[in-house]
Amino acid sequence: MTLEAQIQTQPPSTPAWAMLRTLGGIAMISGLLVALVYQVTLPIIAENQRVLTEQAVFRVLPGAVSKRDFVINGAGGLEPASEGASGELVYGGYDASGVLLGVALTGSAQGYAGPVNVMFAYDPACACIIGSKVLNSNETPGFGDKLDLDPAFLANFAALDARLNAEGTALANEIVTVKHGTKAQPWEIDGISGATISSNAMGRAANNAAQRAVPAIQRDLAWLMQQK
Amino acid sequence: MAELPNTEERLTPDTFLRGLWEENPVFVMLLGMCPVLAVTSTTINALAMGLATTFVLVSSSLLVSLLRSWIPKQVRIASYIVIIATFVTIVDYAIQAISLELYAALGAFIQLIVANCVILGRAEAYASKQRIMTTLVNSLGMGAGFTLALLSLGGVREILGNGTILGISIFPADFQPWIVMILPPGGFFVLGGWLLLFNWLRLRKERKEAEQIGVTAHAR
Numbered sequence: 290m291t292l293e294a295q296i297q298t299q300p301p302s303t304p305a306w307a308m309l310r311t312l313g314g315i316a317m318i319s320g321l322l323v324a325l326v327y328q329v330t331l332p333i334i335a336e337n338q339r340v341l342t343e344q345a346v347f348r349v350l351p352g353a354v355s356k357r358d359f360v361i362n363g364a365g366g367l368e369p370a371s372e373g374a375s376g377e378l379v380y381g382g383y384d385a386s387g388v389l390l391g392v393a394l395t396g397s398a399q400g401y402a403g404p405v406n407v408m409f410a411y412d413p414a415c416a417c418i419i420g421s422k423v424l425n426s427n428e429t430p431g432f433g434d435k436l437d438l439d440p441a442f443l444a445n446f447a448a449l450d451a452r453l454n455a456e457g458t459a460l461a462n463e464i465v466t467v468k469h470g471t472k473a474q475p476w477e478i479d480g481i482s483g484a485t486i487s488s489n490a491m492g493r494a495a496n497n498a499a500q501r502a503v504p505a506i507q508r509d510l511a512w513l514m515q516q517k
Numbered sequence: 518m519a520e521l522p523n524t525e526e527r528l529t530p531d532t533f534l535r536g537l538w539e540e541n542p543v544f545v546m547l548l549g550m551c552p553v554l555a556v557t558s559t560t561i562n563a564l565a566m567g568l569a570t571t572f573v574l575v576s577s578s579l580l581v582s583l584l585r586s587w588i589p590k591q592v593r594i595a596s597y598i599v600i601i602a603t604f605v606t607i608v609d610y611a612i613q614a615i616s617l618e619l620y621a622a623l624g625a626f627i628q629l630i631v632a633n634c635v636i637l638g639r640a641e642a643y644a645s646k647q648r649i650m651t652t653l654v655n656s657l658g659m660g661a662g663f664t665l666a667l668l669s670l671g672g673v674r675e676i677l678g679n680g681t682i683l684g685i686s687i688f689p690a691d692f693q694p695w696i697v698m699i700l701p702p703g704g705f706f707v708l709g710g711w712l713l714l715f716n717w718l719r720l721r722k723e724r725k726e727a728e729q730i731g732v733t734a735h736a737r
Contacts, residue, residue, distance in 0.1 A: 303589040311588050315596050318580075319603035326607045333614040341617050425621055430558070430678075431696040 346380045346393040349410035349420035353382030353390050357516050361502060367509040369516075379502050381513060382410075389514045391419060392506050396498025400490035403427040405436070407494045411451060411503060413510050417475075418449040418464075418495060432484040436491055442481050450475035451499045458504055466492030528651050536658030542635040543666035544715040549635040552626050553667060554704035560683050562622050563671025567664025569612065569627060571657070573604040574636050578644035578656035585645050597640040598631070605630045635663060666711075673707045674698045 346356045359367040360376035370378060380393040391412045397404050405428065410420035423437045435442060454461045462476040466489045472479035478495070480488040506513065526532065542548045552570070557563045577600045581588075588596045609627050613620045620627070630636070639659055644652045675681055678698030680688040697703050 303591055307589050308592045311584075311596055312592055312599075314587075315584070315599050319599050322603050323606050326610050330610040330614040334610070334617075337614065337617045429696075430699050431694070 342380070345408045345422055345424060346382055349393055349408055349422050350382035350391045351420075352384050354385050355383050356393075357381045357383070359513070361505045365505055365508065367505050367513060377501060379506065381516060383516075389413070389516075392502070392513070394498040394502040395424065396494035396496075398490040398493035398497060400426055400428050401433065401486040402429065405433075405487065405490045405494060407436075407491060407498070409446070409495055409498050411499065411506065413506060413513075415448060416450070416452045416503075416507075418446055418451050418499065421446045421491070421495070426487075428484075428487045433487045435481050435484050436487055439481060442479070442488065445472070445478045448475065449478065449495065451495075451503055453503060453507055457507060460496070460499055460503065464492055464496040464499060525646070525648055526651050528654060532651055532654045533658035533661075536655065536660070536662040537665065538662070540659075541662040541666060541715075542638075542659055543663060544711060546635075546638075548638060549633045549663065550708075551629060552633065553670060554701065554708065556623055556626050557667055557670040557674055557704060557707075558678065558699040559622075559675045560668065560671045561619075563667040564664065565612070565619055566623060566626065567660070567667040569608045569623075570630055570633060570635070570663055571660025572608055573601060573630050573633075574639060574660045574663070575653065575656045576604045576607075577601045577636060578639050578652050579649060581640045581644040582647060582649045582652040588645070593641070593645065594637075597637055597645075601636055601640070602631050635659065669711055670704065670707050673710075674703050678703055 343356055347353050357380070358370035359379050359381060360370045361379065362368050362376050367379070378395070382390045382393060384390050391410045394409045394411055395406065396409060397406045399405075403426070405426040406424040408422050408424055409418050411417075412419045421436075421443070423434075426433055426436070428434070428436070437443075449464065450462065451464065452461045453459065460476075462474065464476050464478065466478040466480045467473075469480045469482040471477075478488065478492045480492075536542065538545075540546060543550075543553050549570070552566050556566045577597070580600050581597055584596070605628065608630065612623065612627060639656055643655055647655070672682065675683075676687065677695045678700075680686060680692045680694045695703075698707070
């Protein structure tokens with residue numbers, strides 16, 4: 290007997306317990322399945338996340354073979370990222386002999402179509418930003434991806450000045466994106482004409498990231514260099 | 518869906534093939550347009566979306582078919598949605614486990630498979646009335662049809678919009694990609710093109726059949 294035939298021969302009202310039984314039963318099956326899959330995939334997803342971050346760190350800090358995670362603590366210094374520590378993460382990149390090559394910072398700014406999240410490499414030796422990689426963005430294909438591919442634009446991040454002021458509390462000069470072809474100072478980013486909003490976002494992201502992380506990095510630099 | 522069988526359908530090759538061509542969910546029934554337009558900017562995204570939807574379609578149809586005599590009519594839509602949402606959550610975790618880049622590329626459209634009317638439509642119109650075997654074959658066919666449609670859009674859009682297929686460059690270096698094709702309007706252009714082709718093929722077939730009948734009538 291098909292479902293339709295059954296329904297037609299049944300009295301018009303279905304008893305409430307039948308509906309409860311069905312919905313409860315389905316919710317139980319559903320909960321079990323979701324919990325099972327969640328448990329199975331959780332370590333794999335965490336591992337994927339770790340590999341993805343590590344790849345990004347190694348990409349902005351060429352030569353790095355190991356990374357250590359640090360958080361910026363409430364006192365404005367750095368501490369190793371552990372279970373209990375909360376705060377913004379920065380990643381120290383070390384080469385094979387344990388020398389600190391640089392620190393990877395993440396910054397975010399509103400672009401043309403949503404936030405642009407970028408990872409920057411900060412080199413404490415020259416007090417400048419030496420690399421960048423867009424982690425994710427919704428920028429228009431063909432325009433927004435110039436942020437990662439356009440060699441002229443990437444040249445801005447060869448040695449972008451991120452020196453601190455005399456007190457060591459903030460950058461001496463705010464990092465800004467300027468109109469294409471008008472870069473005059475080492476802390477300015479030469480914008481991309483045709484992708485103005487995206488390249489401006491990149492400048493703001495760099496400024497945000499550096500303003501927050503660089504004072505902490507410079508404060509605990511000696512300690513940071515001993516880690517590996 | 519012109520003729521919905523009132524009784525249980527017999528398993529024939531047509532049970533599978535209908536989803537591919539005659540009742541193709543995208544090109545004929547025009548269901549599930551949202552992912553069709555949104556995630557077909559590259560072939561790989563289209564393929565992943567098609568496979569994810571197929572998995573949800575097949576698993577939820579199977580479960581609906583299995584429980585069909587146990588689900589009262591009054592709560593059937595709620596039951597179907599819970600079942601579909603379960604499998605969508607599973608697919609969501611699975612894609613994150615397979616590749617986080619793919620997960621980022623597909624974005625919210627994985628979760629939105631819940632609202633894909635191909636799946637609810639199949640549960641309501643087919644799986645709730647049919648045996649498990651026919652449901653399995655039919656939903657596999659529908660899933661294959663949906664994947665095929667996504668691939669037809671994704672392939673064309675990637676070739677024209679990016680000059681590549683599956684990430685491999687196929688044009689000489691001086692080819693200037695039509696960026697509009699990987700932007701939302703490109704989705705509409707390509708979908709329009711495919712619909713034109715499908716409707717033209719169908720009309721031509723119908724006209725031929727009509728002529729055939731005319732010829733036999735004259736011959737009498």
